[in-house]
Amino acid sequence: MNFPRDQYEAAQAVGMRAGQRFRRIVLPQIVRVSLPGLVNEMSLLIKVTPVLAVIGVVDITRAAVRIGAQTYEPLPPFLVAVALYAPIVFALVSLQRWIERRQVVAEAAA
Template identity: 85%
Template sequence: MTPGDISAFAQGAVVTVALSVAGILIGLPVGLGLALIRWARVPVIGRLVALYVSILRATPLVTLLLLLFFALPNVGVPIDPYSAAILALSMNTSAFNCEIWRAALLAFPKDQLEAAMSVGMSAGLRFRRIVLPQIARASLPALVNEMSLLIKVTPVLAVVGVVDITRAAVRIGAETYEPLPPFLVAVALYAPIIYGLVSLQRFIERRQAAAEAA
């Protein structure tokens, strides 16, 4: 493998991680916000959120990406491939995160909220001190699974010109006429990224277990 190939893989890895992290950091809180709206059963807005989530969950990521990339400029909103990629990833994962958060909220014991209200805790304080820590713990495995899936679907971003790990492997394989070695390298690059995410999950779970045992 030439220095140029190594550089291409390094740049692809940086792009994959950067876009995935951006999508995750945006999608997590947006998904939580959407879930709270549905949980609170806000009139009209709650139904609109449910429709929005249903449409996004049913729309393939590549279709959403192409729609954003080609439709937004037609309405006067210029967008480059990387911005379109971040927006598509964020919208896609926020819809799935919404359902994960909502499931945890629906399973949350209401008697705890009633007890907090009886001692005069405000809605914001109840959410920060009682609701959020518990639903975060309950949702963590599913959220990490969704994050892993998000990382593994980043190759579809190549349709708008984004060069990630897989796209770099395709290019190198086409140039060398030996596709197997580049794809083996791609697998070797994806593995530690996913492993790091899973390791972070386990670290958080250990911290939570230690805090509860204290």
């Protein structure tokens, strides 16, 4: 991402060090641009990987497929899988919206 030279010059004019320039000028712009894509990738990663594999629980999607094959009713196990995945994805999206709202408020105050 390329930042306008005048932003660096203005930051130097008010006496900001390199770390301050990065934290107060560069990082907010990077977060604003990359946050939606990062949240989408995290949501996708959660959907395609076993969420509870860390504690040794069988992959939810694989279990839903197996149960659906055994009972010849694929919909109920997948609805349960969605009920397990949806709150996690909802929490990520809510976090993203909260961060974006804070950025808008901070930009309006600046």
